[in-house]
Every structure is written in structure tokens, then in C-alpha cells.
Amino acid sequence: MILCDENLSYRLIKKVEHEFEFPGIKHVTELGLGPSPEDERIFLTARRIGLPRLATNDLDFLTLIKRLGAPPKLILLRTGNLATGRLAELLISRKKRILEFLAEPDRYVFELKLTFSR
Numbered sequence: 516m517i518l519c520d521e522n523l524s525y526r527l528i529k530k531v532e533h534e535f536e537f538p539g540i541k542h543v544t545e546l547g548l549g550p551s552p553e554d555e556r557i558f559l560t561a562r563r564i565g566l567p568r569l570a571t572n573d574l575d576f577l578t579l580i581k582r583l584g585a586p587p588k589l590i591l592l593r594t595g596n597l598a599t600g601r602l603a604e605l606l607i608s609r610k611k612r613i614l615e616f617l618a619e620p621d622r623y624v625f626e627l628k629l630t631f632s633r
Contacts, residue, residue, distance in 0.1 A: 516538055516539040516540070516541060516565075516566050516567070516568065517535060517538060517539065517540045517541070517568045517569070517570050517590065517617075518540075518541050518542075518543060518546075518557075518561050518566045518568065518569050518570065518587070519540065519541065519542045519543060519569075519570045519571070520543055520554075520557065520569065520570065520571035520572075520573055520576070521542075521543045521544065521551065521552070521557075522571060522572055522573050523542070523570065523571065523572065523592070523602070524599045525542040525544055526599050527542075527599050527602060527603055527606075528540055528541070528542050530599065530600065530603035531603050531606050531607060534606075534607045534610055535606075535610070538568065538614075538617060540570075541566070543557055546560060546564075548560060554573060554575045554576060554579060555579060555583075557569075558576060558579045558580075558583065558587065559583075561586075561587045562586055562587055566587060567586045567587050567588060568586075568587055568588045568589075568590065568617060569587040569588070569589055569590065570590040570592060571589070571590070571591065571592065572591070572592040572593070572594060574591075576589055576591070577589065577591060577624065580623060580624060584623075585623040586623075588616070588617065588622075588623050588624070588625070589623060589624045589625070590613060590616070590625050590627060591624060591625065591626045591627065592627050593626050593627065593628040593629070594627065594628070594629040595629065597629065605627070605629060606627075609627055612625075612627075613625065613627070
């Protein structure tokens with residue numbers, strides 16, 4: 516299961532869930548942690564309930580994984596303020612790389628960067 520942080524729109528789930536049926540994808544609001552939970556609470560809850568992967572564009576989670584270790588694995592979206600539809604397209608287009616990362620037992624951070632061509 517991939518857990519999307521609250522800084523990613525819950526609308527993203529509907530746009531990509533058909534592509535990520537395995538391993539599955541959820542939004543943090545589905546965990547019942549209340550409004551605007553602290554990053555560390557999200558991180559530790561994901562670990563405690565067995566959600567081994569976290570997608571976010573919040574660099575604080577990179578600090579948490581360095582301090583607390585994995586799991587969860589981190590999919591760090593370095594895409595700037597990208598529209599939800601465009602972010603969904605990017606995730607779907609990089610699905611193969613994301614799934615390869617999720618299968619690697621010794622790799623804990625995957626940065627997905629948006630590159631612009633000139």
C-alpha cells in the first residue's frame with residue numbers, strides 16, 4: 516500500500532488508483548488522524564499499522580526517515596506545485612520505476628523529479 520500525505524490532493528487517489536491496484540493507494544485522511552496531523556504522527560502511524568510506503572512532496576519526511584529509519588519507504592515528489600491531473604499523469608508514466616523501487620529491499624527513498632525540456 517502507498518499512503519499519500521495530506522499535502523497531495525485526495526483527488527489524486529481517484530486518478531491513479533486503477534494503475535496502482537497493487538500495491539494499492541490511500542490518502543492520509545482515510546486514517547482518521549484528524550485535521551492536519553503532524554508529519555511524525557503520520558510517519559509512525561504508517562509504520563505501526565503496516566503501510567510500508569509513503570508518497571509526499573514534504574521534505575520533512577526525508578528528515579524523519581533519516582532520523583527514525585524505515586519503514587515506511589519514501590516516494591519523494593520533487594515536482595513543485597503541480598496540478599493534480601498532471602501529477603497523476605507523471606505517477607502513471609513512472610509506474611514501472613516506482614514499482615521497481617518498492618520491490619528493492621535495501622532502498623528507502625525514491626525521488627521523482629519533474630524535468631522540463633527547453
